Amino acid sequence: MFTINRENLRKSHQLIWFTIDFLMLGLLILNLCLIIFDAIYSFAGVQRLMAENLPALKTAYDPIHENFIFYDLIFVSIFLTEFLVRWAYAIRAKLYSRWYFYPFIHWYDLIGCIPVGTLRFLRVLRVISIIYRLHKYGVIDFTQTRVYRFFDFYYDAFMEELSDRIVIKILTGMQDEIRRGSPLFERIQHDILYPRRAMIADWISQRVAQATEEGYVPRRGALRSYLEDRVDQALKQNVELSRLKYLPVVGPTIQETLEEAVGDIVASVIHQLLDDLASTRNHGFIEDIVNVFLPERHPEAGAYEHNEALMSLINEVLEAVKKQVHVKHWRKAL
Incomplete structure (x- = not known):
């Protein structure tokens, strides 16, 4: 789990808003867990399994499942209230140049409040935004968590592999252009190198x-x-x-x-x-x-x-760059 910097939290001038963030984060996680559980509970096989093994839990949850929209609207009303309070504060503090900018900038908060089908899962975006905001102000630090390191490592590996392939393809295309004696070599020689x-x-x-x-x-x-x-x-x-x-x-x-x-x-x-x-x-x-x-x-x-010596020099330079690009730095971290 991420760590909480109590010192920064105590010294912050936005202690009330950070407290609200933690409260909303807990409600969002609870609401998302309830949405996932209700989606799984919708399967007839799951209901039969619970009736056989956990009859008391099934009896207690049946009314919630039948009126799930009502219970979800309770969460939605809390989320919308918090949204309106923040909007009013943004207008009062003049955080944006126009009073109506806030809902457009925080569009994910509004869309996630729509209690329809898969739109409910967009509340994950609000969870991410709250965690990012708390991390930005140094209240929490999630960069040391295993989940973050896992995704960060493979994200860097993916981006390195993708960028390497793109760079190598571009450099190979440049080498082909130079070998064919295209205007590219002439521009390099006479428009870039010669004036310098x-x-x-x-x-x-x-x-x-x-x-x-x-x-x-x-x-x-x-x-x-x-x-x-x-x-x-x-x-x-x-x-x-x-x-x-x-x-x-x-x-x-x-x-x-x-x-x-x-x-x-x-x-x-x-x-x-x-x-x-x-x-x-x-x-x-x-x-x-x-x-x-x-x-x-x-x-x-x-x-x-055609300056064969210069063509050979440029080609060797590009080949050296390609060999360096081939080095997989992310593998060294394994």
Whole structure:
């Protein structure tokens, strides 16, 4: 069952109305139970079963069953009285901009009061509205009940499955459109991506500079040692260079000097390249790459040329999104 926050109930300025809500909630539940029992009692088989096993109860309930509308009207009169009292309070407190708005907003209260057939069961809507109102003001908390958690879990699972299927179908349709070379790809390329080339270049430039600075600068010494070792090994395996040591007197010196010079040059070039990537000087290089992927269309061109690299990129992005959508988060809660 839900819990009642007595502290909030005591501090509330609407204590009288909350008390009436609890009273009406009890009457509604009692009335609905009576309606259900009377509907079951209408079957001849049930009446025979009660006559055989519970004759006293059948004798006591027969007059109620025969005059059920009268007894139901007693509940209806209480519900209508409460409805009129709340309507009068809404007019006095000016809760709505027009005095006649209240019955339209609380239409379920009126329809549930009609004592005819299945319309009686619409009083369940009033039960729900009262519970929701009490929960909204913090008087009760039904989110921790087993019934709420049960329906909330399967509602989330249903909505996730439904939304996943819709999203996957839409993304698959977009991939098909791109493969067929439809105007969709052309609009993505020339109406969305191309006008934002500068922004894309700036963003990629910043990301490359940040990644290079964080990954390269702290390891500058280790990278230089690694490059020098690799170059030294490569030079030692070079046949032409190894022949220099056979030169009389100066051969070994030339070989050693050349190895050190080549190693230093390679390391310096790579370090300078990484330093450039880690600074704002990489912007021109990144901008050239972006321009290759997003070339400007010439005015005399009759149709857009298909950029296979960009098409592949967009397709892979959509495929990655589909794989992520396939993940069933609700199953992790089982």
